[in-house]
Amino acid sequence: MAIIIPIDTPTLGDRSYLAHDGQVAIVIDPQRDIDRVLDLANDAGVSITHVFETHIHNDYVTGGYALAQATGAAYHVNAADEVSYERVPVGDGDLLDVSPQLRVRVIATPGHTYTHLSYALDALDDETGKLEPVGVFTGGSLLFGATGRPDLLGHEHTHDLVHHQYASAHRLADELPEHTHVLPTHGFGSFCSAGSTGDTTASTIGREKKANPALTQDEAGWVADTLAGLDAYPAYYAHMGAANSAGPQAADLSAPERADKSVLARRITEGEWVVDLRNRTAYAAGHVTGTLNFGVDGQFATYLGWLIPWGTPLTLLGDTPGQVAEAQRELVRIGIDHLEGAATGAPEDWTDSPLGSFECATFADLAQVRHHRRVTVLDVRRASEFTESHIDDAVNIPLHELLERLAEAPSGEVWVHCAGGYRASIAASVLAAHGHHVVAVDDSYGEQAAAAGLPLTSAA
Numbered sequence: 167m168a169i170i171i172p173i174d175t176p177t178l179g180d181r182s183y184l185a186h187d188g189q190v191a192i193v194i195d196p197q198r199d200i201d202r203v204l205d206l207a208n209d210a211g212v213s214i215t216h217v218f219e220t221h222i223h224n225d226y227v228t229g230g231y232a233l234a235q236a237t238g239a240a241y242h243v244n245a246a247d248e249v250s251y252e253r254v255p256v257g258d259g260d261l262l263d264v265s266p267q268l269r270v271r272v273i274a275t276p277g278h279t280y281t282h283l284s285y286a287l288d289a290l291d292d293e294t295g296k297l298e299p300v301g302v303f304t305g306g307s308l309l310f311g312a313t314g315r316p317d318l319l320g321h322e323h324t325h326d327l328v329h330h331q332y333a334s335a336h337r338l339a340d341e342l343p344e345h346t347h348v349l350p351t352h353g354f355g356s357f358c359s360a361g362s363t364g365d366t367t368a369s370t371i372g373r374e375k376k377a378n379p380a381l382t383q384d385e386a387g388w389v390a391d392t393l394a395g396l397d398a399y400p401a402y403y404a405h406m407g408a409a410n411s412a413g414p415q416a417a418d419l420s421a422p423e424r425a426d427k428s429v430l431a432r433r434i435t436e437g438e439w440v441v442d443l444r445n446r447t448a449y450a451a452g453h454v455t456g457t458l459n460f461g462v463d464g465q466f467a468t469y470l471g472w473l474i475p476w477g478t479p480l481t482l483l484g485d486t487p488g489q490v491a492e493a494q495r496e497l498v499r500i501g502i503d504h505l506e507g508a509a510t511g512a513p514e515d516w517t518d519s520p521l522g523s524f525e526c527a528t529f530a531d532l533a534q535v536r537h538h539r540r541v542t543v544l545d546v547r548r549a550s551e552f553t554e555s556h557i558d559d560a561v562n563i564p565l566h567e568l569l570e571r572l573a574e575a576p577s578g579e580v581w582v583h584c585a586g587g588y589r590a591s592i593a594a595s596v597l598a599a600h601g602h603h604v605v606a607v608d609d610s611y612g613e614q615a616a617a618a619g620l621p622l623t624s625a626a
Contacts, residue, residue, distance in 0.1 A: 168289035179355030186212040187267040194218045194303040195351045196229040198417045198499045218242045220305025221282040222410045224318045224403045225358050227501045232416035244281040251413030269297050277331025278306030278314035301347035308335045309353035310369045312361030335380040344372030357399040397550045402471035409501050417498035425507035438479040443493050446591035452513050455522040459595035464588040467496035472566050482508040528609040529618040542576035546593040558621040565589045583607035
């Protein structure tokens with residue numbers, strides 16, 4: 167029987183997989199920090215002999231090439247992908263014997279990219295003595311209740327890819343038994359998803375045939391709904407394809423140099439990014455003026471990678487060396503390999519100047535304040551979220567557009583909110599660094615905005 171171990175990277179919304187028979191193992195779509203995979207293989211007492219890529223990834227830098235080099239495993243990448251490294255080229259219909267107990271079948275599933283592959287895993291059935299399908303690694307093809315988005319290669323390709331995606335989902339459903347486990351790479355918060363995957367953590371072909379819109383709707387209706395639901399995706403995606411086609415080396419996770427108060431002050435003055443990794447409550451209570459808050463307790467790499475001008479020098483501030491190391495691990499996954507430095511401790515250790523601060527509040531507080539004085543509400547959710555429902559008279563500047571649209575930021579007292587508080591804190595730190603008077607709403611919009619009596623405009 168095959169043992170399949172998911173390796174979650176929740177801050178990017180992705181999964182990698184290690185599957186083994188007790189002796190040899192395969193790995194699918196590994197992240198850049200391959201030490202996690204090597205530790206799992208070591209704990210299981212298995213040797214990694216095959217590494218597979220479902221596609222040239224758009225949302226992270228792969229660890230596949232480095233893992234293959236470290237283990238001597240065969241590195242399987244679509245023969246049609248233009249890459250600058252040696253790989254074992256594979257294509258539709260190939261059968262790869264991993265061991266007497268495991269076999270992989272390659273299935274072409276274009277849609278997320280033109281050259282996307284899925285890998286069906288067959289395992290030896292003790293009762294029949296035959297290799298039978300147990301799971302299919304679907305990458306960015308068939309997800310839980312959704313599919314991978316078809317627009318990441320550019321608008322000019324979206325029409326063709328969305329139709330390919332529909333056909334690929336149906337091919338998987340038609341060719342694999344209903345008990346086959348669906349094992350996607352995307353769909354756990356990744357912006358590579360088209361449609362909602364909800365909170366589902368496991369599924370089968372049979373379940374998807376009953377619930378996945380790609381398998382329950384007609385093609386025209388599904389295509390129209392999918393295209394209408396596409397929204398912005400992180401700007402750093404533009405750099406991932408080139409990095410992955412070049413064969414990225416293993417990540418360097420050695421500790422960055424220590425930055426003292428004078429160095430931090432100079433870097434802030436010169437316009438470099440100095441990022442405070444602490445949670446948003448601690449940051450709001452006291453921080454070095456001019457720093458930005460991307461808490462490592464949220465989707466840190468996604469949003470930092472989305473906002474930072476690519477190549478900007480970056481210094482990290484954290485409570486502990488462990489917090490800095492965690493952030494560094496997140497950053498190498500998206501190709502930010504070099505840090506100018508780091509400092510740990512408390513804000514008082516990082517500057518001799520007075521600390522900056524701003525108020526945190528709830529939607530109930532906002533409702534009360536609006537009775538007494540005029541304040542501006544800045545909603546930093548994406549445009550689609552704002553269109554669905556928003557506070558009357560709120561200004562919408564999506565977080566990922568804020569740096570480019572700072573001139574449009576309201577003057578006076580600005581109450582900043584998002585869906586849950588994380589994005590609002592990032593936005594508040596950006597505005598505070600540019601001299602705005604901000605209050606960060608640290609609250610659930612869905613659960614509390616209407617309950618607080620705030621007037622809402624809804625698309626429905």
